[in-house]
Amino acid sequence: MTAPVLVTGAAGFIGHATAHRLLDRGERVIGVDIVNDYYDVALKEARLATFADRDGFDFHRIDIADADAVAALVRDHRIRRVVHLAAQAGVRYSLENPFAYERSNLAGHLSVMEACRHAPGFAHLVYASSSSVYGDRPMGGAGFSEDEAATDPVSLYAATKRACELMSQSYARLYGFPQTGLRFFTVYGPWGRPDMAYFGFTQKIMRGEPIEVYGEGRMARDFTYIDDIVDGIVGALDHPPAPGGHRVLNIGDSHSVGLMEMIETLEHAIGREAVKVMRPMQPGDVTATYADISRLNALTGYKPKVMLAEGLARFADWYHDFYRINARG
Template sequence: MKKILVTGAAGFIGFHLVKRLLETGHDVYGIDNLNAYYDVRLKLDRLRQLGIDVQEENFLRQKEVGSNTHSHFKFLQLDLTDEHRLDVLFEKEQFDVVANLAAQAGVRYSIDNPKVYVQSNVVGFINILEACRQNNIKHLVYASSSSVYGNRDEVPFSENDRVDHPVSLYAATKKSNELMAHVYSHLYGLPTTGLRFFTVYGPWGRPDMAPFLFTKALFEGKPIKVFNNGDLRRDFTYIDDIIQGVTGIIDKEVSQSDYRVFNIGNNNPEKLMDFIKFIQESSGKEAKLDFLPMQAGDVFQTYADIDQLQQYSGYKPQTSLKEGLQQFVHWYKEYYKVS
C-alpha cells in the first residue's frame, strides 16, 4: 500500500478520493485551505465523514480544525501558497504519491477574481512541483480541466488536439499546470499525470455547479437560470466513475520522466434540457425556467474522447446521467432535510 497526499481533501472530488483510498487500505494525508469560495460547513461536514472531529470554533479562529479519529488518515489545514509549511510537511511525511486536486475552481468566478486563480492554481502548483522534486515523489497526479479545450466545434475532444485558445482565466491556469508539469517531467524526471475532468457531479457536490444550483432552485420554488436558451451540451461524469479513473492512475506503476495527460469523462454529451428533465423527475418537482443568453467564459459543448485512458488503465464509466442525478437528489434531500 502507498502513502498518498491528497490536496483539496475537503473538496468534492478530494473527499471522495480520500474515502476510496482509505477503503482500499492506503495511508492518506489530506490538506485543504478550507477557503470560503462556497459554504465552508459543507467542507467541514465532508471531513467529519472522513473521521475528522471538526471543531468549528477553532477553524473560525484559524487554529487546527480538529482531531483525527481514523488511524490511516491525517488532515491539516494548509494553503499551497504557504511554501514553507508545505516543504516541512513533505520532508517529514515522505509521500509515495501526490494527488493534487486543490485549486480555485469555477469558470465564472475567474472573470471577476483573476488574481485568486493565479495564486492558487499557478503559485500553489509550482510549490507542489518543487516539493515533489525535492522529496523524490514517485508520481504526481493532478487535476486539469476540460476547460482547456475552449470553444471547439470539433468533437469529441482529444488529448491530441491543440489547446492554445482558452476562453477563461481558469482554463488558462489549468493549461499552465500541464506545461509546468511537462517541464518538471523533462528536466527533473518527475513522473506526472494530468487529468482533464469533464463536468463532475454527484453526492457532496459543489454548490456552484448546475446539479446543485438547479436542485436547490427546484426545492425553493425559484427559477432555474438556463443559459444560451438551453442550447448547451455537457459530458456529465458521475463522481464514482471519476474516482475509479483516478485510483486506476494512482495504482499504475510509472517510470522516471513519464508525462501524460488524459481526458476523464463520460464520453456522452447530454443536452441541458434533458439534464433539467432528469432533475425534475428525480425531485418530483416542475422547474420554472429563466432563459438567458450565453455567459461570458462559458462554452457550448464538452465531449470527452476517453480512448487513451481506457487503453492505459481500463477506465470505463458506468453511470447514466439519469441514475447519477437520482443519487445526487437523494443525497441533497437527506443532507438539507427537504421533501
C-alpha cells in the same frame, strides 16, 4: 510500512471522494485543504467530518501556495505519491477574482511540484486539469482528444489549467519524476459543489424558485458521476509513466448530454418541474464538452458505469438527507 498518499483539496468534492476510496483500499492518506469560503464552508467541514472515524487519515489545514509548508509536509511524511486536486475552481468566478487563480492554481501547483522534486524516490504526481483547456471548439463526431493543441482558452480558469500542464511537462523533463494530468469533464454527484449548475438547479427547484438556463439551453456537457471519476483517478495513480514522463488524459463519461435533457432528468429525480428563465451565454462558458476517454481506458480499463438518471437520483436523495428538505413533497 508504505508511505501515505498526499491528497490536496481533501475538503473539496473530488478530493473528499478520492481520499475515502484510498482509505477503503488500505492506504494511509494525508489530506490538505485551506477550506476557503469560495462556497459554503459548512459543506466543506461536513465532508471533513466524514473522516472522523477513519483510521489512517491525517488532515492539515494549510494553503498549497505556501511552498515551505507543502515541502515540510512532503518531507516529514516521506510522501512518494500525490493526488493534487486543490485549486480555485469556477469559470465565472475567475472574472471577478482573477488573483485567486494566480495563487491557488499557479503558485499552488508550483509549490506541489517543488515539494515532489525534492522527495527521494518520488513515484507519481497525479494532478487535476480541466476540459476547459480545449476552449469553445465546435462539436464534431468524435470526442475532445488529448492530441488537440488546446491553445485557445476562453477563461482565465482554463488558461491557468493549461499553464499547469505546461509547468508539469517542463518539471518532468527537468527533474525526472512521473506526472499525469487529468482533464476533468463535468463532475457531479453527492457531496458536490454548490456552484455547479445541477446543484444550484436542485436548490431552486426544491424551493419553487425559477432557474436561469444559460446559453438559451443549447449547451451540452459530458456529465460524469463522482464514483466513476474516482475510479479513473485511482487507476491513473496506479499506472505512472516512466521516470521523466508526463502525460495528460481525459477523464469523463464520453457521452455529451444537452442542458435541457439534464434539467428534464433532474426534474424527474426531484419529482417537480422547474420554472425556467432563458439567458444568453455567459462570458467564459463553452458551448459543449465531450470526452474521448480511449487513452485512459487503454491504460487502466476505465469505463464509467453510472448513467445520468441514476446519478442525479442519487444526488437528489443525498441533497434531501443533507439539507433536510422534503424533496418529494
